[in-house]
Amino acid sequence: MRLTGAIALVTGGSSGIGAATARALAGAGARLLIAGRDPARLRAVASQTGGIALTCDLAASGGPADLAAAAQRAAATLPPAPGVGETTAGIDILVNNAGVGWAGPIGEIAAEKIAELVTVNLTAPMQLTRLLAPGMIARGRGRVVFVSSIAATGVRGEAVYSATKAGLGSFGAPVRPEKAAPPAPRTGCPGDRVLPGTRPRRVLRAALDAPARLAARRRAGNVPRARHPVRRPGLRGGSLA
Ligand SMILES: NC(=O)c1ccc[n+]([C@@H]2O[C@H](COP(=O)([O-])OP(=O)(O)OC[C@H]3O[C@@H](n4cnc5c(N)ncnc54)[C@H](OP(=O)(O)O)[C@@H]3O)[C@@H](O)[C@H]2O)c1
Numbered sequence: 714m715r716l717t718g719a720i721a722l723v724t725g726g727s728s729g730i731g732a733a734t735a736r737a738l739a740g741a742g743a744r745l746l747i748a749g750r751d752p753a754r755l756r757a758v759a760s761q762t763g764g765i766a767l768t769c770d771l772a773a774s775g776g777p778a779d780l781a782a783a784a785q786r787a788a789a790t791l792p793p794a795p796g797v798g799e800t801t802a803g804i805d806i807l808v809n810n811a812g813v814g815w816a817g818p819i820g821e822i823a824a825e826k827i828a829e830l831v832t833v834n835l836t837a838p839m840q841l842t843r844l845l846a847p848g849m850i851a852r853g854r855g856r857v858v859f860v861s862s863i864a865a866t867g868v869r870g871e872a873v874y875s876a877t878k879a880g881l882g883s884f885g886a887p888v889r890p891e892k893a894a895p896p897a898p899r900t901g902c903p904g905d906r907v908l909p910g911t912r913p914r915r916v917l918r919a920a921l922d923a924p925a926r927l928a929a930r931r932r933a934g935n936v937p938r939a940r941h942p943v944r945r946p947g948l949r950g951g952s953l954a
Pocket residue numbers: 724725726727728729730731748749750751752754769770771772773809810811812813833860861862863944945946947948949
């Protein structure tokens with residue numbers, strides 16, 4: 714898909730992977746709508762990317778619908794992408810990135826925390842896709858990206874988080890063929906694609922290889938000190954054993 718001029722909505726764009734994704738998309742010529750809760754960090758990413766900051770709470774009742782409406786209003790203020798023959802601009806790329814993590818024994822997680830993880834990590838992406846994918850299909854181009862996790866396979870101490878990420882993958886798989894419209898004659902671009910999980914393969918490979926490399930260094934008596942604690946979203950500064 715041509716990124717120059719495309720309008721991308723990145724949830725959780727105020728931090729971490731979302732902010733990096735927003736910067737990468739802006740670098741490729743996309744126009745950014747950046748969503749999150751923290752207005753100051755949103756403004757910082759917006760000024761780095763030339764994007765529009767959209768404050769939202771995806772855990773709140775009606776939060777995804779409010780964000781979809783605000784994003785569509787913001788997109789309508791932008792000029793249509795050059796060369797596609799459209800009179801109105803719409804959201805071309807939805808990056809479902811916002812996420813909340815929690816780690817610990819299952820008996821210790823509060824009921825409200827389970828609800829927050831399920832709502833932000835799973836329900837909000839489904840609602841946003843329901844609201845924004847039809848516009849992409851109608852315009853004959855678009856992408857919906859789901860930021861999943863290797864934890865989707867099930868990680869001890871992260872049962873709820875793992876379940877939400879597995880659910881996200883299960884949602885993305887059938888949506889993909891459903892969205893696979895025939896090639897759009899105006900743009901010539903192929904049908905839509907949904908990519909469950911956006912961690913670069915290089916990063917994923919490094920993460921999967923890390924325990925083996927660490928074990929080899931330990932055997933050689935060269936034990937590195939952790940420079941960056943392993944963390945999950947919502948556990949800023951926290952470290953997981
Ligand atoms: N970090 C990892 O090791 C890792 C590994 C695999 C997958 N992932 C996935 O990658 C994604 C990003 O992770 P990250 O490490 O970049 O996390 P992060 O730095 O903690 O950022 C999380 C983002 O989600 C937003 N968010 C959280 N709750 C929200 C809510 N109720 N409403 C709106 N926005 C909300 C935050 O917004 P505010 O800060 O503005 O509140 C923030 O921008 C997540 O889906 C995560 O599950 C992360």
